[in-house]
Amino acid sequence: MSAETLTLVLVVVTALGFDFTNGFHDTGNAMATSIATGALKPRVAVAISAVMNLVGAFLSVSVALTVTNAVVKTFDSSATSATDALTVPGDVLLAIVLAGLIGGIVWNMLTWLLGLPSSSSHALFGGLIGATIASLGWNGVNWVGDGTQPDGVVGKILLPAVASPLVAGLVAGTGTWLIYRIIVGVAARFTESGFRWGQVGTASLVSLAHGTNDAQKTMGVITLALIATGRWTSLTSIPFWVKLSCAVAIAAGTYIGGWRIIRTLGKGLVEIESPQGVAAESASAAVILASSHLGFALSTTHVATGSILGTGLGKPGAEVRWGVAGRMGVGWLLTLPAAAIVGAAMWGLGNLFGLAVGSIVEFAVLAVVAGYLFTRSRRTPVGAHNVNDEWESTTASPNTPTGAAV
């Protein structure tokens, strides 16, 4: 096996690993509110979400080869053939992608351990930015767009990160306020069962949209790596096995269920009732769908969190735990630079050893770190059995490393 092939295999495995973390990190975006209100049993909720993600991933046949281009100048999208399109040598690109993916995975697992719903897209982009700066310098990063569409770090990451939770929160808050005005005085037996059905429907829609949006990022990364090694030449399609493996990876991750994050979103932020769940998931679905149609890149995590906060604000008398929201906000701010630092460090480590050996070393470091974080999580396990426990009782747990969630 040549050095390049070995690295390619590691890139593919790491990319699927990232896709898997993307799945469990984001289960809560769609299902946290339904689990919290009891509209769905926890196991049933993650199963539905996994199936919808799988279906969604297969529905996304649009080619996301340029996904890395949002932040890294790797690809000339005006080129007509795949080999001409690369603006950096294939081995350089492989090294950047591998280090970037590791940065994304490490940050995703750390935030999962802390129960923080941070953006998987930001983690991936952050890792790629860090690896690119280390490899190509500051000018290798696509900081701003070309004036035709919002692009680059500013247009595709920073602005949406600020704007999308606000928009989602406004929509969810408005929906919540309207719903509670409309159902004043209606007997609980009508509102409870009715809104629970509404929750199941809207949460499924969010899961489907998530599958189409997020799985194709990994599909794009893997296909880019294949192009970089000359194993794929089409710019308008992706190999079927790539689509299949990415769809299965994100669905499997979703099914595992990021219970720590589900708990924070469903119980930690706001105490949610069924009508609020409907308002939150409707707002999330609408914002994600409208944005993807209008080419406004955003993170489903930011939207879902904004929606849940908004539904807490829209219901008179509802309590929003701003301390939890603040922790999440700090997590969001740190995601990009933290993943970038890991990505840059990984690239530097790999560069010491050369492409093939370096890739193996990086992969080994990833395995050790991921193993450690997983072992750490077993000390305070969160699962289907305790995901809905009262929030306050666990925050006092002496075993909790950060003194808050999980």
Add this chain to the structure above:
Amino acid sequence: MSGAFGDDVRLAGEALWKVLVASLVLGAGLPAVFALGIRSLAWGAGGEAVDGGTGTAASSGNPVGKVLAVILFLVVAYGIVAGLVFVIASGQGKDISFGHIIPTITAKS
């Protein structure tokens, strides 16, 4: 740099405005219609189902409420189906036209 930054802010703002309007209609409007449907259902069932808010005492059932509820739920169902078709269509690189009530999938222009 600052010019390009300004472009990004302007372009993002333009897209964001449309996202907000569309999301308010679908993301807050449809749940409100759904809530109206539930209220109608309760009104149709009569008895103790609805009190207070309307200013009238609890009344006996009303078939109009049930019919109204069905119509309102159909509106919501239409919205969800349209949303699903939309996800699928845009995933397949197609555009979708709502010009004929029934969502029509067209090739992306």
